[in-house]
Amino acid sequence: MFGKGVWAEAQRRGWERCAETQVVGDGAAWIWNLAAEHFVGSHQVVDWYHATEHLGKAAQMLKGEGTSAAERWFKMCETALYQGHAARIAEELTAAAEGEPAIAEGLKREAGYFANNQRRMNYLELREEGWVIGSGMVESSVKQFKSRFTGPGMQWSRAGAERLIPVRAAIMSQRFGEVWDAAYALPPN
Numbered sequence: 001m002f003g004k005g006v007w008a009e010a011q012r013r014g015w016e017r018c019a020e021t022q023v024v025g026d027g028a029a030w031i032w033n034l035a036a037e038h039f040v041g042s043h044q045v046v047d048w049y050h051a052t053e054h055l056g057k058a059a060q061m062l063k064g065e066g067t068s069a070a071e072r073w074f075k076m077c078e079t080a081l082y083q084g085h086a087a088r089i090a091e092e093l094t095a096a097a098e099g100e101p102a103i104a105e106g107l108k109r110e111a112g113y114f115a116n117n118q119r120r121m122n123y124l125e126l127r128e129e130g131w132v133i134g135s136g137m138v139e140s141s142v143k144q145f146k147s148r149f150t151g152p153g154m155q156w157s158r159a160g161a162e163r164l165i166p167v168r169a170a171i172m173s174q175r176f177g178e179v180w181d182a183a184y185a186l187p188p189n
Contacts, residue, residue: 007038015039024135026050027117046120048133051086052078058093058110061103081114084122090115144172 015021021042025031027050035044055077063070077089093111097104114121123133148168149161156164170176 003034086114086118086121
């Protein structure tokens with residue numbers, strides 16, 4: 001359902017007329033499955049913030065939370081990650097897991113994240129080609145959208161929220177008139 005909705009909106013915006021396209025995600029498999037189904041041939045990119053968040057978790061596990069060693073390791077690996085060396089980070093974490101049984105499971109999980117997404121983490125190359133490496137602009141819009149429905153004193157029934165969400169979306173996308181006319185089948189002025 002979600003994938004079909006995203007695809008419909010992409011079509012409305014002329015996605016198919018673009019010479020090159022991009023899908024940015026947090027690294028979750030379901031996102032790449034949707035991209036493979038609906039956005040074949042698009043550049044797939046793991047959001048930089050999410051990638052560094054995983055790197056930070058690995059640094060804390062490996063070097064200790066809040067330590068200067070963790071900060072140094074993080075900075076060193078952050079540079080390597082930006083240069084497209086996610087596979088090297090995965091290998092280092094996998095090797096470290098062998099010598100650290102207490103944290104092996106967590107290190108292997110983070111190693112898997114970098115290994116599974118390494119082709120989507122060529123950040124330097126992507127930036128040089130003019131592609132975005134983060135989803136901050138989209139996430140900011142989502143926060144604005146959400147704030148309208150979850151502000152102090154606001155309570156919505158499910159039915160009420162479901163009726164208002166399309167209105168809010170139309171306002172934020174500057175398509176209110178078009179959506180209103182379609183919803184109520186009003187003749188054009």
